[in-house]
Amino acid sequence: MGTAALTHFDYLVDHDEDLESALGLSNLSKDINHWRCYGMEYPDGALVGSRKIVETALKTLAKLPADERMDIRETIDHAEDKGIIDRTMALKCHEIRMKGNKGAHGMSVKAIDAQMTLDLLDDFLRWCAEDLQLIPVHSSSAGSPDDPIFIVKPSEEVAEMSKKVRLVATLDDNKDIEKKAQKAKSQIEAYDDSSQSDLQKMLELYKQAEEIGLSAAANQDEETLAAKKRLFDGFEGKIASLSEEKQAVSASFDDVNTEIQEILNEHDFIRKLLRGDKHATIDQHNVMAFPKGSASVTNILQIAGGAGTGKTLCLLAKIISEIDDHGQEALFGAPAKKALFICFNKGLANYVRGILAGYEGYLPDIDVIHYDLFVNQLVRQKPRQDYAYLAEYAQDVRYARGQIIYGFDDQYVEMLKSAQMTVARRHPERAKDYYLDPSDEDGFEWLRDELFWIEARFMSSEEATRSYPTAQRVGRGTKRNPSSAMKQIILEVWIELNKLLEANGRYTIEQATKRLLNSNSLPAYDAIAIDEVQDFSLLSIRLLLRFRRNDSSMIFLSGDENQKIYQRDFTWKELDEGLKGHTITLVKNMRNSSAIRCFSDRLLGKECPYEKARDKVHIEDADDSRIVELLRKLSDPSRRETTVLISNKRTWEDALRSAGVPVAKVAPGDISRPGLYLLGDLMGKGLEFDNVVVDYAWEISEDEEEEKRLRYVHFTRARKRLYIRYQGTPPKLLSDYYPDFLR
Known part of the structure; x- marks a missing residue:
């Protein structure tokens, strides 16, 4: 592609916000880049939008009041009369106005009109930038820009791809991707040059045909008008061909860009952490270096941090590194290391499983599962086929009959309402209280959450009866604060609900957790990663700690209190007084803009x-x-x-x-x-x-x-x-x- 001293809309790179402020505009660079990318296929936006930019800018420069009803023709003439623009610029503005009208009324040939209009808009905005002293006035000998009006991709997007591909080639030792990126860039440059040449030739013929057409129409020369129509039809066919070629070039660029991004995505991020590459943050390096000495007695690492800081990815990298034997066979026939990655979210478990699928040899050694499914497979009479490997465990606590039930299930809701009414009959003076009245929807939701908390907090009804009436509900934040006497009645509802659950052969995940805590045969792992730990209950964390193969087995936790959903609060001291833990907080947001x-x-x-x-x-x-x-x-x-x-x-x-x-x-x-x-x-x-x-x-x-x-x-x-x-x-x-x- 040729280069010149000037390029179309180059002043917007540094001065778009200044121009927007001075001319009363918004989204200037965004709109113009969009028209340059898609103006050939959808020229109406460029035509109508350019007219609007000129009208708004001139009204702002002329300091016309907001309610001034002057139309664009009158606005241009007013600006010329006041000396804001000279005659030459006024004619250019009128040309933009007429092209905008043409776009608004569905006339053709609009792609060439859009090219002419954007050229004129560039002249107008450049003049505004010069007049506002944002850029120096250029001499007339500098010539007009020779880069194309219509482009495949903005130059900054192409530059960004080139920057990324150099990083990818370094990280992934991938020379092929560099070749693909260079080819895509060359295709864009070649298309820009060839399409500009074709469009310029059409533009010159178009101007001549317009002049001849006006004369022929005045003289009612049908033959000349028919020739003009054939020429315009040819223009439209050529533009359609250029548009198809442009889409193909753009798709090729997008494919390469997607491949680059895939290399830079989660898989590569984990590789970088495992290799200790400089592109990880300092905090992430600290995660990978933990524990720093072989004599360390610390066996729990908590990775804290806000949304988007890479907690889950660090957790994955850490657990992979913990069980990786670097291709060596286990000594003396010792079993290969086994790890568990567990979270509270089914979607996240599937997502992590998909990431680990890219690591051949790792996935069989890492069980990835969400908590509810894992617990249910361990307590149900027979695990599903996918989890048959769990059949040998927890046989001493499996339910002979029964099925999991969740708080949002209709049957659970009906049983809870029935329990409410049973207890309300015992306490008629309290029957309309929010925790006993099934018709109070907000109260019912509060009660359901409270019963989940009781179930997940206390191992038995005796412990709950003893401790719940005086227990502090840390972190719940609700305005309702039941008294000790009211809590005694809530406990009655809980006990009645549990009777109904048992009678109907149903159990909750909290009940299953407590059942497993009494088992003498649980799976054993050399390393356990618990993601989104803030959503786990005290008892569920205690259960997961029981899955350690021995006291030296590592536990990795990640969490963010700002993302806490399930309100299952606990303090670390309640888990195990003997645990030695360390926390590393990730600060840099790696996800969000x-x-x-x-x-x-x-x-x-x-x-x-x-x-x-x-x-x-x-x-x-x-x-x-x-x-x-x-x-x-x-x-x-x-x-x-x-x-x-x-x-x-x-x-x-x-x-x-x-x-x-x-x-x-x-x-x-x-x-x-x-x-x-x-x-x-x-x-x-x-x-x-x-x-x-x-x-x-x-x-x-x-x-x-x-x-x-x-x-x-x-x-x-x-x-x-x-x-x-x-x-x-x-x-x-x-x-x-x-x-x-x-x-």
């Missing part, structure tokens, strides 16, 4: 200027149809991005399919593939997506602190863009923390 991170951190009490996040975060009062259209746009295959809708509303999948918007059905462990995914309100922990759409049509919890934690998890799933929709009155959390975004 600065805008997403800044926006989310408001929930943590940190300051975030609206201007820093407004382009990446959008909050709107929107109905379902608008969300469907947004998801259609975000999940367009040409974007090659991952998008998630976070909502517990079960009708979304049907609504999207009815609208022709495909929903990805691959396993959550495969969410690196571009597409649209649906996740419930509690299913996103540890996962990340390019675009996140949060359906904030209702509040999840009556507890404000819990609501904050849940939404913090949702917001920090986004790598690039975050969309939040509400309906009608904004939820209190949005009103309290994001009033400027609501405007």
Whole structure:
């Protein structure tokens, strides 16, 4: 590609915000880059948008009041009369106006019109930048820019790919990817040169044909007008051909860019940590170096940190390094080391399993499973086929009959309401209290959570009866604070519920946990990694500690109190007085853009200027149809991005399919593939997506602190863009923390 002293819109690199401020504009660079990339296929946007930029800029420069009803023609003439622009610039502005009108009314040939219009817009904005003394005035001999108006990719995107590929080649010893990247870059440059030449030739013919056409129309020369039409039809055919070629070149670039990003994704990140490469943060190096001496008595490492700091990936790298024998056979026939990676989120377990699948030889030695499934396979009469290896364990505590039940199951809800009514009959004076009245929905939700806590906290009804009435509910944050006498009645409900569960052959995960704590035959692991530890109960952590092969077996924990969902509080001293632990806190956010991170951190009490996040975060009062259209746009295959809708509303999948918007059905462990995914309100922990759409049509919890934690998890799933929709009155959390975004 040739180079010249000037390039189209080069002044926007350093002065776009200055121009926006001075000319009353917004998203200037973003819009112009979009028109340059897609103006050949969709020229109307460039035509109409350029006209709007000129109109807004001239009104701002002329200091016309906001309610001034002067149209664009009058605005241009007014600016010329006031000496704001000279005659030459006024004619250029009028040409932009006329091309904009042509785009607005569906006339052709618009791709060439868009090229002419963007050329003129460049002249206008360059003149504005010079007049505002943002850039020096260039001499007329400098010539016009010879880079193309229509481009395949913005130069900064091509430069970013070149920068990444050099890093990839170094990290992965991958010379082929460098060759592919260079080929993609060369294709872009060659296309830019050839298409510019073709379009310039068409442009010259176009101008001549327009002049001849005007004369022929005046003279009613049908033959000349027909020749002009054939010429214009030829233009459109050539433009269509150039557009197809451009899409092919763009797709080739995107494929290479995706391959580069895959090498830089989680798999490579773990490799870097294992190798100790300089690209990991200092804190991550400290994680990999733990424990620093062979004589260390510390056997628990807690990896703390906020969302996006790489806790899960550090945990994976650490547990891989712990059991890796570097290809050596175990001495004297000793069994190979075995590790357990366990978390509370089914989606995260699948995701981790997908990551580990890229490490041949590691996966068979690391059991990856979410807690509920693991416990259930250990207590049910016969494990599922996939978990047949667990059949030899816990045979002394397995249920002879019974089936797992969860608090959201209809049968559980009915049994709890029945227990409430039974106890209410014993205490008629309390029958309308929130914890005994099944019709009080908020009270019922509170009671259900409280019973989960009791079940997960106390080993027996005797212990609960003795300790619960005076127990402190650390971290719950609810406004309800029952007295000791009220807690005695709540215990009655719990006991009645357990009777009903047993009579119906059902058990909860908390009951199964306690059953396993009494087993004399549990699986044994040389290393255990517990992710999102803040969501585990005291008893579940105690159970996992029982899975250590011996006292020297390592335990690795990761957690973030800001993402705590299940409110299962405990202190480390309650686990085991003999444990020796160490905590390393990760600070650097590796996932979110600065805008997403800044926006989310408001929930943590940190300051975030609206201007820093407004382009990446959008909050709107929107109905379902608008969300469907947004998801259609975000999940367009040409974007090659991952998008998630976070909502517990079960009708979304049907609504999207009815609208022709495909929903990805691959396993959550495969969410690196571009597409649209649906996740419930509690299913996103540890996962990340390019675009996140949060359906904030209702509040999840009556507890404000819990609501904050849940939404913090949702917001920090986004790598690039975050969309939040509400309906009608904004939820209190949005009103309290994001009033400027609501405007």
